[in-house]
Structure formats: C-alpha cells, structure tokens
Amino acid sequence: MCPIEGKPPVRAIVPILVLCLSLLSVPAVAAPAKGDDAQRLDKARILMELSGSQALADQTLLAVTRRAEELMAHENPGREAEVTALVRDHFLPKARTALPELARGITGLYAAYFTLAELDQMIAFYATPAGKKLVALSPTILQQSMALGQAWAEGVADRAWDSFARAAQERGLTIPQQL
Structure with missing residues (x-):
C-alpha cells in the first residue's frame, strides 16, 4: 500500500509473518506427564487430521506468502515477477x-x-x-476472516494514526517508518 497523507503503509502482515516464522521454528511441545501420554497424543493427532488443521495451516501460509509478495513488490517496482519467484522459491518451500x-x-x-x-x-x-460442515467451510471462513481483519486493521490505523503520531511526537518518541 502506498503511504497516504504522510501516514506509513499499514503492514499488518509483518507481525503475522514474524509469528508464523517463529511458530515454525519452535520445537515440538513436550507431551503431558501422565500415564495416558501416548493415547492422548494419538487422539490429538486424529483430532488434527479430522479438523483439517493441515489444510488451514497451508492456506494461512499461502496468504502470508501472498502478502509478503505484495509488500516486497511495493518496495521493488517493476520487479514483481522476480519478487514472486524469490518468495515462492525460498520462503514457501x-x-x-x-x-x-x-x-x-x-x-x-x-x-x-x-x-x-x-x-x-x-x-x-x-x-x-x-463437524464435517465446519471442516468444509473453515478455509472459506478463514479467508474471509483474514480479509475482514486486514480491512479492520487498516480502518483502525486510519482513524487512530493522526492522534497516535501526534501523541508520540509530543513525548519525543520516534515512529518507525513501517508499522
């Protein structure tokens, strides 16, 4: 997004990208310390499979990747195809x-x-x-929720930015170029 009237572009995806990357690098959580550990892990695996969590994780990853491409393309005008190839060849795999x-x-x-x-x-x-309907509709709901969340964040940023920037300036705080 282009800056509007001196406002930095809203980079709502950057925290999401950082969160996804940090989650992807965290080692697996230890299993519970009770006698039924293996059974609970097996049941939890079945639950993850039935709930469609793998497909949702991949969908979220693709959305983050698309947004990262948009942000990089904005910073590298005229090189959009190169940016797309770079993000998809290095980050996504x-x-x-x-x-x-x-x-x-x-x-x-x-x-x-x-x-x-x-x-x-x-x-x-x-x-x-x-339950099956929930699994079937979850990708659509996730996609629409992400779009709603992004629009909401941009609207909040637009309404709050001037007051926020003025208050930060009054306190002598420096505002990052990209939030």
Missing part, C-alpha cells in the same frame, strides 16, 4: 517443510490440555454433519 514441526507442537498442546474423554468428544463432533 522452507515454511511448508517446517509445517509438520508446527503440527507436532500443536498436537502436543491438545494432548496436554485435554483429557482422553474430551479428545474423544471433539473427535466425535468432527464425525457429525456439523
């Missing part, structure tokens, strides 16, 4: 390779926070028509 590591970590969290009975209940839900 490495991030996709690291997704199983993220899945293991999330599986460990579910195993740590839910009992066998609770995991069974969630698995049973995903076997119902409502």
Whole structure:
C-alpha cells in the first residue's frame, strides 16, 4: 500500500509473518506427564487430521506468502515477477517443510490440555454433519476472516494514526517508518 497523507503503509502482515516464522521454528511441545501420554497424543493427532488443521495451516501460509509478495513488490517496482519467484522459491518451500514441526507442537498442546474423554468428544463432533460442515467451510471462513481483519486493521490505523503520531511526537518518541 502506498503511504497516504504522510501516514506509513499499514503492514499488518509483518507481525503475522514474524509469528508464523517463529511458530515454525519452535520445537515440538513436550507431551503431558501422565500415564495416558501416548493415547492422548494419538487422539490429538486424529483430532488434527479430522479438523483439517493441515489444510488451514497451508492456506494461512499461502496468504502470508501472498502478502509478503505484495509488500516486497511495493518496495521493488517493476520487479514483481522476480519478487514472486524469490518468495515462492525460498520462503514457501522452507515454511511448508517446517509445517509438520508446527503440527507436532500443536498436537502436543491438545494432548496436554485435554483429557482422553474430551479428545474423544471433539473427535466425535468432527464425525457429525456439523463437524464435517465446519471442516468444509473453515478455509472459506478463514479467508474471509483474514480479509475482514486486514480491512479492520487498516480502518483502525486510519482513524487512530493522526492522534497516535501526534501523541508520540509530543513525548519525543520516534515512529518507525513501517508499522
């Protein structure tokens, strides 16, 4: 996005990209320290599979990648094809390779926070028509939620920026060029 009336471009995707990269590099969370560890991990893996979490993670990764391409293309006018190739050839493959590591970590969290009975209940839900509908519609809802979130963030930034910048300036604080 181009700066508007002295406002820096809204870079809402940068924190998301940093979060995704940090999550992709975190080692898997240790399994719970109870006697049913292996069973809970197995149930959590089944839950992740039934809930479509892999597809959602990949969809989120693609959205982040597209936004990173847009940001880089904005900074490199006339070189959009080169930027797209660079992001897709270097970032996307490495991030996709690291997704199983993220899945293991999330599986460990579910195993740590839910009992066998609770995991069974969630698995049973995903076997119902409502659960299957949730899985089927989750990519669409995620995509639309991301668009709503970005529009919301831009609107908030537009409404709050002048007051924020003035208050920061009054306090002698320096505002980064890109937020």
